[in-house]
Every structure is written in structure tokens, then in C-alpha cells.
Amino acid sequence: MTDPARHRRYRSPLRTEQARQTRLRILEAARELFRAQGYAPTTISTISKAAGVAPDTVYDAFRSKRGLLKELLGLSGTQHADDIRDHAMPGRVEPPAIRQETDQRRQIAMFAADASHQLERLRPLDDILRGAAATDREMAAFRENQQLGQRRQTMTTVALWISERGPLRDGMPVDQAAAVIWTLTAPEVHHMLRVIWQWTAEQYETWLGRTLTDTLLPRSL
Numbered sequence: 001m002t003d004p005a006r007h008r009r010y011r012s013p014l015r016t017e018q019a020r021q022t023r024l025r026i027l028e029a030a031r032e033l034f035r036a037q038g039y040a041p042t043t044i045s046t047i048s049k050a051a052g053v054a055p056d057t058v059y060d061a062f063r064s065k066r067g068l069l070k071e072l073l074g075l076s077g078t079q080h081a082d083d084i085r086d087h088a089m090p091g092r093v094e095p096p097a098i099r100q101e102t103d104q105r106r107q108i109a110m111f112a113a114d115a116s117h118q119l120e121r122l123r124p125l126d127d128i129l130r131g132a133a134a135t136d137r138e139m140a141a142f143r144e145n146q147q148l149g150q151r152r153q154t155m156t157t158v159a160l161w162i163s164e165r166g167p168l169r170d171g172m173p174v175d176q177a178a179a180v181i182w183t184l185t186a187p188e189v190h191h192m193l194r195v196i197w198q199w200t201a202e203q204y205e206t207w208l209g210r211t212l213t214d215t216l217l218p219r220s221l
Contacts, residue, residue, distance in 0.1 A: 023061050026051045030068045035124060039069065039132035039139075066138060073125055073146075098158070104165045104217055111158055111181075112209035119190040120201055126187040155182040162216065169218050180215050184208060 029050035033042045044065055048055040062068045098114065101107045126143075133140035159177035162168070168177055183189070185208070193199045193207070 022051075022053060022057065026053065026058055026061060027068065027072055030065075031072055031125070034069065034072075034128040039065075039128055040135050066136070069129065069132060069139065070142065073122075073129060073142075099161045102165055104162055105213055107162050107165060108212045108216070109209050112205050112212060115185045116201060116205035116208060119185065119187065119204075123187045123190045123194075127191060130187075151185075152178070152182055155179075155185070159216075167218055168216055172216065177216050181212065184211060184215075 026047065030042070030047045033047055033050060042065070044055050044058050047065075047068070048058045051058070058068070062071060095114070098107055098110045101110060129139060129143050129146075133143045156175065156178040159174045159181055163174050163177065168174075190204065193204050194201070199207075
């Protein structure tokens with residue numbers, strides 16, 4: 001009788017770690033090339049060369065250039081993408097802390113800090129995605145879903161949290177407050193202020209917090 005144990009696939013921790021490191025190398029190489037020369041001119045061949053692997057390794061890991069960009073953006077939700085994204089976010093304020101804060105002004109300040117940190121690391125990737133969307137319908141659909149779907153829902157939730165702690169200016173409805181937050185935290189606005197006008201991250205965060213406070217909350221007496 002055949003022993004089932006003999007047919008079990010052996011999983012080597014060393015091989016698993018090597019595979020993880022290879023994926024991270026590929027993701028890092030893709031991110032740098034996308035930033036340096038844009039999405040369209042970057043090929044799987046140039047990514048594989050920069051990562052020091054064969055093109056087939058890239059295809060096996062991500063299937064396509066689209067797959068690479070989606071993982072970098074976190075749309076795939078994998079741990080490998082988290083390894084790249086999360087190391088650049090020291091001291092990030094978690095959303096539950098914003099929700100639990102009882103003071104509206106403090107809520108907005110915490111949100112502005114959180115949004116600024118996230119945009120610092122994700123907006124350059126959105127720049128890449130915006131370029132990809134110009135030539136790739138599938139990536140255009142992903143960006144539209146991210147902007148009009150996921151971001152809109154997130155900002156509506158934040159607006160609701162703030163409204164639960166006190167009145168909004170002039171009886172502003174939650175959906176209008178969400179539209180204000182969504183607009184002011186748009187990657188395009190961050191790009192204009194940080195890249196074109198060359199504001200510092202601290203200047204952007206201060207502006208965002210002050211502008212949200214002045215727009216969303218009742219005037220101080």
C-alpha cells in the first residue's frame with residue numbers, strides 16, 4: 001500500500017524565503033523603472049534584467065506587466081506588496097484611532113497626517129498608474145475604480161466619523177463633506193503641490209489639516 005506521506009510536497013522554508021525575496025526584487029525593479037521611464041516603455045525584459053532574473057520568472061510570478069503594477073498598488077492584497085509598501089510608513093495613525101477620537105479638530109489633524117503619509121508613498125505609484133491608464137484600458141478601469149469606488153467610500157466613512165463628533169459647517173451633509181475630503185486628498189492635488197510647487201511634506205500636511213478644518217467645521221466664535 002502506498003504511503004500518502006511520500007506523495008506530500010515538501011515545503012522548504014529556505015526556498016519559500018528565496019521565492020519571496022525574488023518577488024520583492026522584481027517589484028522593486030519594476031517600481032524604479034516605471035518611475036524612471038514610464039509604464040508603456042518599460043518591458044518585462046528590462047524589469048527581469050534589472051532584477052537579475054529570467055523573463056519567465058517574472059511571468060511566472062506576476063503573469064504580466066499589469067499584474068506587477070497592480071501588486072505594487074496593493075490591488076492584489078498580497079503580503080509581498082505589503083513588504084514594500086509598509087516599510088515606508090513609520091508612525092502611521094491607524095483609522096480606528098481617528099474614529100475613536102472625540103474632538104473633531106483632532107480627528108482632522110490625525111486624518112491629515114495619515115493621508116499625507118499615505119500619499120507620500122502611494123502618489124508616485126498613482127502617477128505611474130495615471131500614465132498606464134492613458135494607454136491601457138484595463139489599467140484605466142482599475143484607476144477609475146480606485147478613485148471613484150474605493151477612495152470615495154473611504155472618504156465618506158471619514159466624513160461620517162467627523163460628523164458623529166459634532167456639527168459640520170452650515171449643516172453640510174455628509175456626502176458633501178466626503179466630496180471635499182476626496183478632492184483635497186486627490187493624488188493630483190498632492191502632485192501639484194509637492195512636485196510642481198515643491199512644497200515639503202510638512203507644508204502639505206499643515207495645509208490639508210487647516211483647509212479641511214476651515215471647510216468642514218463651524219466657524220470659531
